[in-house]
Amino acid sequence: MTRLVAVSGSLRRESANTTLLRAAIALAPSDIAVTLYEGVGDLPQFNPDIEHDAPPLVQAWRALLRDCDGIVVACPEYVHGVPGAFKNALDWVVGSTELAGKRVALINASGRAVHCHAALVEIITTMGWIVVDQASPVIPVAGKNYTQADMIGNPALAQPLLAALHAMAGVPAMAD
Template identity: 50%
Template sequence: MTFADTASKSRTIHILAISGSLRQVSSNTALLQAAIVLLPEGVEMKLYSGLGDLPHFNPDLEPTEPPSVTELRSLVKWADGLVISSPEYAHGIPGVLKNALDWLVSGEEFVGKPVALFNASPRAIHAQSSLTEIVTTMAGHIVPEASVTVSLLGKNLDAAGIMADPEISGELKSAMILFANAIEQFS
């Protein structure tokens, strides 16, 4: 039996979506926005919007944790799983995304969480590899069957355009159902 079969009987699954891009018009953010609309019943997903508000990671600040860090930790604690969508900059993940993950290293909020990795460019293999290493080191459980790489490069699609594309929207919808199933199994 799968999540899709039992959604009406199950508790609500909470997912936190994090885009590694600060760009106003980001393919990775659009991918997450489309995924939110395509969620199966019984799943709620919030798109984290505070990435640019986090101070540079400094362990000396942890005793008097900045409010933006407290918000991030609270959202990760609330979530049953995370979807991270990241562009690739200079063969790695953007510094702002690494900074956010660094703030989570010393806490327990992230440990053991199922994580799906999204990417809007098929050429971003270095970022995906780097993100896989970081998430695994932080004791997150990557769900490969729910992780997707979609070629949006040069298509200039926003969330509505992604949802209107049957191939991309079908892949996203399937990924979210698979991710919900994986979260149920981890619970």
């Protein structure tokens, strides 16, 4: 069993990034368990003064990451950068050296969002995590108002999503 944690960089209720991750959860085969972390917006502002005696929500976030085999990220671009709430979530785990080497799927939900994607590759690599290129497709759903069912029912969206999960599990995707 491969255990993945999915994290959206958007707090928006109708977020395309979050919907894409929910579609990934629905598509995942029985040997890949994907859990959506929904606490990004609830984390306190990062403060190095309390980094080593962190609040319970932060400890739970760290524990979830520690206990998984990999992380699936889908994050929108805000003003050519990483949304503050998501960067804040990452800042809380920069010092968690036990998380070094975590494999990360960096799914880009918009082909236009090249700056945020490049920044996240730099940030995640600097954190000591590993971006898995084969698990990091561009799946253009941003701004399209697709539902989860739309995504699952569209092979052009569902197949790269499923292939990304398989890449995270270290097995080749099944040919259709």
